[in-house]
Amino acid sequence: MTNRSRPRILLIGTGDTKADELLFMQRCIGEAGGVIVMMDISVLGDPPYKAAHDKHAVAAAADKTIEAVIASGDENSSMTLMALGASRLTRRLCDDGEIDGMITIGGTMGTDLALDVALGLPLGFPKLIVSTIAFSHLIPPERIAADLMMILWAGGLYGLNGTCKAVLSQACGAIVGASRSAIRPRPQRPIVALTSLGKSCLSYMVELKPQLEARGYEVVVFHTTGMGGRAMESIAAQGGFAAVLDLSLQEVANQLMGSVVNSGADRLMNAGRHGIPQIVAPGAIDMVDFPAWLPVPAELADRPFHAHNRLLASATSGPEDRRRIARAIAAKLAEATAPIAFVLPTGGIQQWDQEGEPLHDPEGLRAFVAEMRAAIRAPVELHVINDHINERGFVEKVLAIFDRWVADAVVPAGKVAVERI
Missing domain, CATH: 3.40.50.12030 (Uncharacterised protein family UPF0261, NC domain)
Structure with a gap:
């Protein structure tokens, strides 16, 4: 059951490369009334914070160790395995009632993973992707969840600035608001x-x-x-x-x-x-x-x-x-x-x-x-x-x-x- 006043928001990102942005979003979600749950999908490095669900847990959800993920071939194969783990783990958290909404942040690599996570979640569960390629024809239609929200991560290539803060703060407010007010489908008729x-x-x-x-x-x-x-x-x-x-x-x-x-x-x-x-x-x-x-x-x-x-x-x-x-x-x-x-x-x-x-x-x-x-x-x-x-x-x-x-x-x-x- 969603906590209408304090929804639990899963924030997914690569903490080894985007810690500043993720910590800023953590603060924005808290100020908007949400409770943050961090998932780290880093492969090589470690974030300067403790995630509730670290890269080892994500790899394990894909039936791998992080060492096996690293040794799988290249960055594409590694992030594909992390996408599998993140999708399974996120769906489990959703089904167990431990989260009320999900937001991710990324460039092409993070967006690739985020699309899989969103597709694995049920209709009506709030899901938002902050991406440098939002609305791009790089994203094939079949990978877009029916009720996915996306916002372009303008000015978000490297580090925080006023432009990307404006986008990230909007996104955080949006996911908290959606998680607080979303009505999940419970049809009474076929x-x-x-x-x-x-x-x-x-x-x-x-x-x-x-x-x-x-x-x-x-x-x-x-x-x-x-x-x-x-x-x-x-x-x-x-x-x-x-x-x-x-x-x-x-x-x-x-x-x-x-x-x-x-x-x-x-x-x-x-x-x-x-x-x-x-x-x-x-x-x-x-x-x-x-x-x-x-x-x-x-x-x-x-x-x-x-x-x-x-x-x-x-x-x-x-x-x-x-x-x-x-x-x-x-x-x-x-x-x-x-x-x-x-x-x-x-x-x-x-x-x-x-x-x-x-x-x-x-x-x-x-x-x-x-x-x-x-x-x-x-x-x-x-x-x-x-x-x-x-x-x-x-x-x-x-x-x-x-x-x-x-x-x-x-x-x-x-x-x-x-x-x-």
Whole structure:
């Protein structure tokens, strides 16, 4: 149980190289009302303070001695082993109720370790990384925890200064405040994940969400613009859903086409790996996203184009690329260990692909539909419908599959509240 007035904050860092910064953060956390718990992840040196969890304890959590860590090869192999130990030890402290929040500090090396630690913690447990590469494309999407907070460690390369003190003090206040006020998820009803791309591009969620809620489910909708899909995959990897309605796969197409607006190579994989039943549809797979403030990528320069806003623009992929995307989707689904139904709406897969809209491309749609029909193999169920994905027939098909799975106990029954008179 979190101590609301004096939350216990785990502070992780290399005390042999960043002692000044860590001791400053210790002071800031104490002044903000937190109780500090230090974890030292140094490899070669020792900090000028006694950590509650020293480097020997971290190495031991990885089933190694610190000497074995040092002898493992180079700094990369050593810190990878320390990351394993820090992740295991931090999760143990969390599960045993000994800490209420976690904050780490580092450059690329410390951030590499910190990302593993954050991924090992449950959703809702406050986690903050102070990093010289916060928000950088050096960090692959699949390594970012669903609810991770990050702040750029400006001016933090070597020693304390006024600029980095401003950042570190903010971070310390933020983690104490988050740990004091965080509400951990304790769902009263089974959780269903639903992916969509806004409401203007894919509108099925407007009807699906209340229908599922009426059946006794808590519905969590994820916006598939890169980090939304990453959050969904991160929670699915922890077994956090009763079912997944993954109806917007644009991030899969983006990753395959080299767009930075993607959720990592494991998109569309984690629910299946963890035995979670899925209803899947190819919402918006024809769109390749890119930053609207950059030139249109050369390979898409002659394709239909739509600028959604000043941040995000999309162009359509060609017929051959859509065939490749279809095969990639089918290959991912084939690896699942739980039931999957794939709904293929032949009338269109996003709002702007209809006649008269800027991304209308019937040839590309036909190519995708034909390849998708050929690529799907049992035991994946294939449901081909004539509707557009934004039409009522699509929603009715998804709900029919879902209701059948509930009746067959593939999906746990919802918990509908009984109104008391």
